[in-house]
Amino acid sequence: MNGLIDGFAGGEKASLPETGAAIRTALEIDPPSVANLTESDFPGFRALAEDLHAVFVRMDDDDLDGAARIVNELLRESPASPYLHKEDDIWRLHHHPPDAPVLPMWRAICAESLARVIGAQVSDRLGVCSASRCDRVFVDTSKNATRRYCSASCQNRAKMAAFRVRKASDLDR
Numbered sequence: 001m002n003g004l005i006d007g008f009a010g011g012e013k014a015s016l017p018e019t020g021a022a023i024r025t026a027l028e029i030d031p032p033s034v035a036n037l038t039e040s041d042f043p044g045f046r047a048l049a050e051d052l053h054a055v056f057v058r059m060d061d062d063d064l065d066g067a068a069r070i071v072n073e074l075l076r077e078s079p080a081s082p083y084l085h086k087e088d089d090i091w092r093l094h095h096h097p098p099d100a101p102v103l104p105m106w107r108a109i110c111a112e113s114l115a116r117v118i119g120a121q122v123s124d125r126l127g128v129c130s131a132s133r134c135d136r137v138f139v140d141t142s143k144n145a146t147r148r149y150c151s152a153s154c155q156n157r158a159k160m161a162a163f164r165v166r167k168a169s170d171l172d173r
């Protein structure tokens with residue numbers, strides 16, 4: 001999803017992959033989705049990525065009401081619809097209409113996942129990078145939910161910046 005968002009990454013203007021490649025990477029967890037993707041879906045996926053990014057930003061700002069509004073809007077557009085599907089003899093729970101085209105299917109999946117996060121009061125698990133000039137989002141899977149940066153390189157940049165600030169203030173004394 002980050003691959004579809006203009007903005008900053010790691011201190012630089014984000015250099016985005018070509019739209020189709022970015023979407024295919026995001027969907028690679030489900031090969032049939034990649035196979036069914038057509039160019040006419042690209043604008044819809046871009047819009048979806050922007051909506052999802054907006055949800056992360058609202059959550060990061062502790063604006064849960066704003067985040068919930070966007071998620072509800074997505075669910076209205078593409079209602080999630082749970083059903084069981086047997087794959088390799090195992091029943092799996094899916095969250096989209098069985099024969100939904102690829103875009104509404106993913107809108108429903110993403111919206112339902114975010115709705116669960118908000119509904120379970122664990123939205124502090126979703127964040128936006130705290131480093132300067134970076135707005136990439138992440139899911140915090142750390143034990144204590146203390147992650148603040150999108151990547152190790154942003155964490156190091158932030159550490160260096162803090163170190164320089166400390167050093168400069170020592171010199172001022």
Ligand SMILES: [Zn+2]
Binds near residue numbers: 009135149
């Ligand atoms: Zn970052």
